[in-house]
Amino acid sequence: MPLDLDWVARVQANTSAIERRAASLPGRRTVKKTYQAAWLARAITLIDLTTLAGDDTPGRVRRLCAKARQPVRADLLDTLGLPPITTGAVCVYHDMVETAVEALRGSGIPVAAVSTGFPAGLSPFHLRVAEITESVKAGAAEIDIVISRRHVLTGNWQALYDEMKEFRAACGEAHVKAILATGELGTLRNVARASLVCMMAGADFIKTSTGKESVNATLPVSLTMVRAIRAYEAATGIKVGYKPAGGISKAKDALVYMALMKEELGNRWLQPDLFRFGASSLLGDIERQLEHHATGAYSASYRHPMA
Structure with missing residues (x-):
């Protein structure tokens, strides 16, 4: 849609109210026993299983893709009465896209590539x-782009819109996730306005972080971005996805984020086409929790390797 600067200017963020609402989620929203196992199994299908390390090798990426194909041991799935499941995607640097595409061929699991510097x-x-x-061209079905933070910090919303619009056009049929790097945007109001501008310019998802900032996904930031998605959907009828990334490593954290999505946006946003976790170690902890539910005993983390 065209950039609506009047709408952007009207966007505000009540930081104290946002923080109070976010703080209420971990203590008051919980699921237990069989329900918790079901929620955690759903969480696995929402993970963008990620490796973005300087020492990535083709072998590591192939092992990660094998984990994405079978994220939970078959015996645990049988015990829990669950069908085979996969992760939502595998996320890698551009240089590893072809390796990941080949390793995932026939699985239906898309490859996401981080891009734009x-x-x-x-x-x-x-x-x-x-x-x-x-x-x-290499086969990535999803592109995670990073915005220029300076456009947000200087309030140059036209420049941010134009940049995001060009990135959207370059992606073609691929889905585009706009990484806001919220830890570097200064205020929640900036986060809300940047979220809105990126959605106006055609982002399929908005994403909190690269995972490389000092502050990554947080509940106040997530609430701010989710409310922006809700307002945009109410005004345009267009559903935009959400991806928190960076620092979400425990199963209990995944449950809190899923509760936030359910309460703020509804069950439709608990599907992989509208919600993803950007994570690597999260999957291992979820698998440990599922084993505890199935056997009554916790296993060592080394029994659930990622790659």
């Missing part, structure tokens, strides 16, 4: 656009 987004603009094009 990830994580800082400060490379020349034409190279950032070209990086998207190359990742799509």
Whole structure:
């Protein structure tokens, strides 16, 4: 849609109220026993299983893809009465896209590539656009782009809109997730306004963080972004997805974020086409919790390796 600067200017964020609402979630929203196992199994299908390390190798990526194909041991699934499940996607750097696509062939699991000068987004603009094009050509079905934080910090919403619109066009048929790097945006009002502008410019998802900032996904930031999604859907009828990333490593954290999505946006946003976790170690802890539910005993984390 065209950039509506009047709408952007009207957006405010009551920080104290947001923090109070966010603080109420972990203590008051919980699921137990069989329900908890079911929620955790759903959480696995919402994970973008990620490796974004400087020492990534083709072997590591292939092992990660094998884990994405079978994220929980078959005997645990049988004990819990669950059908085979997979993660929502595998997320890698551009250089590993072809390896991941080949490893996941026939599984139906999409490959997501981080792009546009990830994580800082400060490379020349034409190279950032070209990086998207190359990742799509290599087989990436989803592109996680990073915005230029300076546009938000200086209030240059037209520049942010134009940038996001070009990234959206370069993605073609691939879904695009806009990473806001919320830990570097200064205020929750900036987070809310940046979320709205990216959605106006065609983002399929808005995402909290690269995982490389000092502050990544938090509940107040998530509530702010989710409320922006709700307002945008109410005004336009368009559903935009949400992806918290960075620092979500425990099963109990996943349950809190899922409760937030259910309460603020409804069950439709507990499907992988509208909600993802950007995580790696989260899957291991969820598998441990499922084993505890099935056997009554906790296992060591080394029994649930990622790659």
